[in-house]
Amino acid sequence: AQSVTQLDSQVPVFEEAPVELRCNYSSSVSVYLFWYVQYPNQGLQLLLKYLSGSTLVKGINGFEAEFNKSQTSFHLRKPSVHISDTAEYFCATRQETSGSRLTFGEGTQLTVNP
């Protein structure tokens, strides 16, 4: 069975500061990894995904994530955040044999303060 743990439920930061949202996964087989963002009263939007290849993945809105197989982590980073980045962020995994089924972490609320 696979699981995803997001290590911080809330992350407050000031505008223009760097941020890292942490995600660890566990799986007995190879997985694909994702970060999604959810703005208030909206659905989820894909930020980036790791399927294979380069372990540093760049996504939309200036976000990037690094896949670390030895530490089973997939942390999300942004060098300088904006007020508009305030949202909930979800880490997710998918197994190759599980169709489109995603397993999500508990979510991290990122709040960017002026």
Add this chain to the structure above:
Amino acid sequence: KAGVTQTPRYLIKTRGQQVTLSCSPISGHRSVSWYQQTPGQGLQFLFEYFSETQRNKGNFPGRFSGRQFSNSRSEMNVSTLELGDSALYLCASSLEPEDTDTQYFGPGTRLTVL
């Protein structure tokens, strides 16, 4: 292209009633997945359909059911509603097999059970 649409956006029901939610995927997408989002349990997978066939089912009671039509539109039904069924129900579609790992989520249907 229009995004994933879900109807209705908001729904209020009472215990014991049943409800049907609808999801129209992006044109050309044949894979549709459903998720339940609650503050306590987070995002949990309900089921997934591909070309009118249920391919995966999450760990939900039989009161939760779904189907997919030939035009890829999907419905989910919850019978004998319980207070705990109050949640945001999200559906997602993807262009499979060409791009399984880019899933597009709808805005969700917020169900309140009184």
